[in-house]
Amino acid sequence: MAGVDAAAVKAMPRPAPWQALAWRLAPFFSIGLLLIAWEALARSGTFTPFVLPAFSSVVARIWSDAITGDLLINTGLTLYRAIVGFLISAIGGVAIGMAMSRSVGVRWFFDPIISVGFPMPKIAFLPVVILWLGLYDLSKISIIVFDAIFPVVTATIAGIKGVERELLWSARNMGARDREMLWQIVLPAALPMIMTGLQVALPLSMIVAVVAEMLMGGYGIGGAMMTASRFADSPGVFAGIVEIALVGLVLVKGMTMLRRRLLIWHQEANEPTTA
């Protein structure tokens, strides 16, 4: 058996460098095709540049925004709001989830709120948030937290609930005290699940940041897109779309890297992934 396997491995040609490179670039292939199709369609004259500006003109627009500094201000502000909102959701969500797992009273209070609130479109509360907190960062970040905290809370509860009884017993058996149990056993054991919740919360923070900016105006990618739309500035609108896509990609990739780093011990770290 083993001999046959070894022979089979030997018979398989090693991938050439260009093949390895092609494999690495493969994920970008479909995106590239889409962009080429966009450019071709825009140049074919089927649509006016107002309806569909060419990709190249959108890139040119992003470049000129970068030179004037608008790009940095707008993406920077959107990122700042999304990340601050995400971090508050992460810390607050884990804390609420932990409290709900440990105390019947806290669970009794929060459980119905989570059940009703999770499926609700939290953005519907935006007019209320504007009334209470105004139009600036405080209200934008608040609505982000209001939205992104739910998946963190539910993931934390599910993670803590899923910790094996034997794991807790082992720790107790070796002399762990209550406080040590929480920090040294329960949280690390629940970490894979909590990370999954955070991976949902991060893009959600980005989405809500952009939508809130669109609805409330001001600086930020969402606000800039609405302004461009009002001035019939078609490349400006599409530039926003491209910027959101890039920022989202960077955020999600960063989160995946963080997960791999933190969960180096986890089974998934030994398996090949596509992410």
Add this chain to the structure above:
Amino acid sequence: MSDSAQIVIDRVSHLYRPPRGREVLALEDVSLRVTSREFVALLGPSGCGKSTLLYLIGGFFPTEIGSILIDGQPVGGPGPDRGIVFQHFALFPWKTVRGNILYGLERQGMERGEREKRVQDFIELVGLAGFEDSYPSQLSGGMKQRTAIARTLAIDPKILLMDEPFGALDAQTRHLMQSELLSIWQRTPKTVIFVTHDVQEAVYLADRVAVMSARPGRIKTIVDTKFDKNDPNIFKAKAFVDKVDEIWNLVRVEAIKAQETRPS
């Protein structure tokens, strides 16, 4: 013999209350005395409450009916005087082999240099040298259980509670681990309570085998099973084979009963 008993289990019954449904009498009127450094196997069909009895001794469940005394003291909560090894290892997956074994020693407040040395000793004792920095997910089943055994032995418990420790391993690894456990036990003598449903394993490892009945679990008989453990041909010896056969007949009756009364 009776005055030197280290573990005295006296008329213990245990009601298991599932989150939903009726409560089940898991153990009924169980009495057992175990002397220091004795190796006792609890043998019975699945669902007979043998693990429950182990968890009561470990202090993971409170003893509500009857009493369990260890060195004359009633069992409180879990503690490092009674080390436990589980079937599915229960290693901390985010800690390396070294980190897992260190954990208990840190909780005992052992001084740094001393505990590093002790960890290395126990890694060598169970033959895991070279795998100190591996995570459990990178180890085979046998290696995981070696780590779990080292982790428990390192805190130097007086009593070793083993809950079907080799039940999740393949036949060859299981056999290897059995003889290794015996040799470790002969070098560091401890009282061992070993839960299993494998008759041959029980007869081979234990000094006495307590055969348990189907639910509600009672101790049906206690059989002496002292053999020369170092005899390489023990599995072929007539006395050994007869003993396995005798106990197997006792267990079979209970296994059939357990199947008939199993709640659907």
